[in-house]
Amino acid sequence: MWLTFEHVTKFYGPVIGVNDITCRIGPGITGLLGANGAGKSTLMKLASGQLRPNGGEVRIGDHRAWSAAAKASIGFSPDINTFYEEMTGREFVTSMARLSGYPLREARERAELALAEVGMVDRGDRRIGGCSHGMRQRIKLAQSLVHDPPILLLDEPMTGIDPGGRRDLSRLLVALAERGKTILVSSHLLVEVEQLTDSMLMIARGRIVASGTLAEVRGLIDDQPFAVRIVARPVRRLAAQLAELPEVLSLDLQDDVLTVRTLMPARFYAALGELALADEFEVERFETLDVGADAVFNYLQQDVG
């Protein structure tokens, strides 16, 4: 099932929350990245039908996101941390299943499954009021999974979860994506999303500034130099030859590790390959340094700013 934004604009009084956003999000995991106040939560709220756009349309499959019919197809894990504190985790998830229309017996079974998926079966009978932040996050995720929706909207799902829990959660989300679910995960911690998925939507000041895989996004940025780290032998001769190339912007040699900056990565890679073959350089290691989401994100932020 697809989540579609068509020219969506949302105002909060005179302040614009999201500005003319158009995108389609399909099966698999999509990371929604942006700094605080960039418009991630607004986008999530529009998708979950909490807000109505001032312009454009948000659709869940064939239904408008605001409609009750659309809600049957989404599971939403909000960024708030409040629940019915007097309930146990099991009771809460069961209640949410029943509010999705399941009879008691099936709701209980579904709640057990959802709790098992988030690793809360053994702690499900604890009162939510006494649960840790991580446990609350898991309960929140369980309630979004309990009715097996085709679309999952997860607002900052990793916040407060310990590293082991993050790994488990990542595995769960990957498994759910493999089952054909559409998963939109928002985060401002880029490393979180980078580990989960290669597909990104980057948002800044209410606009989508980039989308696609990290490499594709990186390719869009032609005015920012790529940094490439090379460990090769003989490194000094390689450095001298690379310095001749018009693609190379700068060179830095420290402790036999060569760092090259280039504005034309594709042409640089081709030239490096030719050099390595022709002069029999022994390239031990070759890595691009700033293709990580943080670097891309920072570039885009600067670009929009």
Next chain:
Amino acid sequence: MGIDIAHYHGWNGKLHSPWWGSLSIVRVAMLQVFRRKSYWVVIGLGVLIFILYWSLIYIMTQFEMGARTQTDVFRIFGFSPVPTEDMDNGYVIFMQRESIAVMILLAFSGSLLVGTDFRMGSLTFYLSRRIDRVQYIVGKLLAVSTVVAMMTVLPALVLYVEYGLFTSSTAYWRQNWKLPIAVLSYGAVLCAVLSIWLVTLAAYLQRMAPIAITWSSLFVMCGQLSTFLRESSDNRDWDLLDPWRCMRLVGKLCFGTWQHPGEETRALWALLLLATTCALALAALVRRVRAVEVVT
């Protein structure tokens, strides 16, 4: 960025006493109160009553009318610029007229100024500073007292000043210098009792609805029941059931004239009653604030 580059350094001056923290709590509380539109609606209700009395004084002092007419008009509004045998200090009566607005305002304040500290965990932020729970409690009590004084004592004193200003000499002020003292003493009792009761109630009930129900039961229903019981049994001791009348009686103990037989004795009983409930409430409040664990 290294910590040394950020130019962090310790405070080399002398820190204020933690008691200054109580004043900060009051300042923050006032900002919270005045920032909310709903508060202004309730304050507006209080201002309406003030304007009514202000206009009454203006009309009575600026327009020629017979002494009898003047007394009758004052009697309709239950106001007396000079206490007589059957009329109480008019400024104190005015303060009592403000009671509904004060009650509603405090029902709201209880949840906002105290309840949320417990419910949302803001108490931890207060107690993680240099202030102790005593300074926290004093700060909150002062904050509620400020709200009460703003709605009662302050406008009552303004009315007293107004009455004197609208007469042609300073004789009114000179002859009735005890009136503002009675207003202040009644105001002090109001502030002390209402703040202690409210802060304790809000610390335990926290949410607006239960606070509002309890508060209105205490101040509206008890007052009504007290009136019926007093009238049906012709026994003024039932006044003690009404918190507002209790506070007025104690205010009179400080600086008032006795109008009914046995009023002084009742005032002593009212004092005992209020002192006991306040002491119990304070003990419960200290216990409640102590019950919150602050992880440092």
Next chain:
Amino acid sequence: MKLARAWFTLLMLSFQRLLWSASTLMVLVPLVACALFLVYERYDLGSHDQGTFEETFDDFSTDFMIVVFTLFVIPVCALAYATTSIGGDREDRTLLFLLVRPIPRWLILLAKLMATLPLVLGIVVASFFVFCRLAGPVGREAFVLYLPPVFYMTLAYVCLFHLFAVTFRHSTIVALIYALFMEYFLGNMPGIVKRIAVSFYGRSMMYDLGARHGLSAPDPTWFVPVSAQTAVEALACLSIGGVLLALWIFSVREYRDLT
């Protein structure tokens, strides 16, 4: 079928949460105070000359039923639950979990209303029954006569306070201002201004129904009551109109406006 099940679950969930809330405990405070007052009145006055049935009926109706029960107990009971049924979820921000379920918004509010109504009616009618029993023969007669006004007033207050709950952020305070300030002042204003107060219609019904025992408005030239039939129609219209307006407001408002 799925929707009906979800709606019924929401209704039961809301009912249970309201029943076991702090409001229930706090509502008991004025109710117990009223009961003690009636016990005292009955047994203390029992030692004196009580007057005729009509006089006692008049006293009970005027002093207790109108001033305490109608003007205080009913609005406070309605306020305790009607403003918290949706307001509690707003305050705790748990409303979000309901809004993302496949239940139309207006049905969410309707479930909240349907959970509140039996609870408030149950408490009000049960306490009214107990108070009337405590008041003796006069109370038994009053229970039969005044049950309709009590029912309609409770219904009107619950619906009105639900309207407040979806319209105002601090609905408890707005309801408190309305119940204790506006109703009191509007209900005691000269002319027809008082006709916008719920209590006016309740009092009118009581005066009309209690007329057979000699009950009448204190000053008929100042308080001009409407007939019981008109009062029922007015309260029913107010209730239905209030609910429809509340359902419409709730179904079009965004979550951020509700929190």
